[in-house]
Amino acid sequence: MVARVLRRLGGMIAPGVTTKELDCVAEEMILQDGGEPAFKGYQGFPATVCASVNDQIVHGIPNDRPLLSGDILSLDVGVCWKGFYGDSAWTFPVGDIPKPIQQLLDVTRESLFKGIEQVEIGNRVSDISSSVQKHVEKNGFSVVREFVGHGIGESLHEDPQVPNYGEPGRGPRLQEGMVLAIEPMVNVQGPGAKILEDRWTAVTTDGGYSAHFEHSVALTKDGPWILSQLD
Numbered sequence: 267m268v269a270r271v272l273r274r275l276g277g278m279i280a281p282g283v284t285t286k287e288l289d290c291v292a293e294e295m296i297l298q299d300g301g302e303p304a305f306k307g308y309q310g311f312p313a314t315v316c317a318s319v320n321d322q323i324v325h326g327i328p329n330d331r332p333l334l335s336g337d338i339l340s341l342d343v344g345v346c347w348k349g350f351y352g353d354s355a356w357t358f359p360v361g362d363i364p365k366p367i368q369q370l371l372d373v374t375r376e377s378l379f380k381g382i383e384q385v386e387i388g389n390r391v392s393d394i395s396s397s398v399q400k401h402v403e404k405n406g407f408s409v410v411r412e413f414v415g416h417g418i419g420e421s422l423h424e425d426p427q428v429p430n431y432g433e434p435g436r437g438p439r440l441q442e443g444m445v446l447a448i449e450p451m452v453n454v455q456g457p458g459a460k461i462l463e464d465r466w467t468a469v470t471t472d473g474g475y476s477a478h479f480e481h482s483v484a485l486t487k488d489g490p491w492i493l494s495q496l497d
Contacts, residue, residue, distance in 0.1 A: 304344030335361030
């Protein structure tokens with residue numbers, strides 16, 4: 267359900283579209299599927315999706331500002347269905363974007379899959395974290411420290427926390443049946459973040475662009491099973 271919403275919204279993104287319009291479509295789709303928007307009302311969050319533009323890292327609140335060509339937009343979608351949660355995020359270009367910003371999107375997405383490759387029985391949480399950080403920094407970008415991935419299941423946020431940085435071989439050992447929301451947040455410049463006065467929107471401290479990709483991943487005896495993709 268989460269993946270279907272993200273695919274639909276991704277196809278709508280264009281200059282002139284507003285994030286509030288995307289939010290309305292997401293809520294309608296989730297309700298039609300018999301689910302509940304996981305974010306709306308969560309600790310007071312006012313919308314169905316988190317819509318973070320350009321230097322906004324995460325937790326942006328949808329609004330009426332039309333998107334512009336050259337923007338990037340991170341959409342984070344959560345659904346609750348029959349007592350279980352799904353969570354995924356993707357960062358989309360709006361129209362034509364500069365090559366260095368496209369590289370930011372590419373490297374952030376790649377780092378997500380580098381982390382997913384470490385989801386194996388017997389590995390440790392920080393093996394995921396280290397793989398993400400190494401790929402990001404090798405390509406000249408910065409990993410956000412203030413926000414992390416997490417376990418997910420009967421609650422939206424469960425243990426263990428899954429940072430996107432750190433030394434390998436540390437933290438809880440990965441076990442069959444775990445489900446983790448792995449979500450690199452990567453800045454084009456420095457790693458710093460701050461919260462705006464709305465008490466939700468996190469932005470880069472230096473004004474540089476930021477990208478965010480996330481999948482919910484189950485650990486099976488055969489390795490990682492990405493739950494939040496369609497293929």
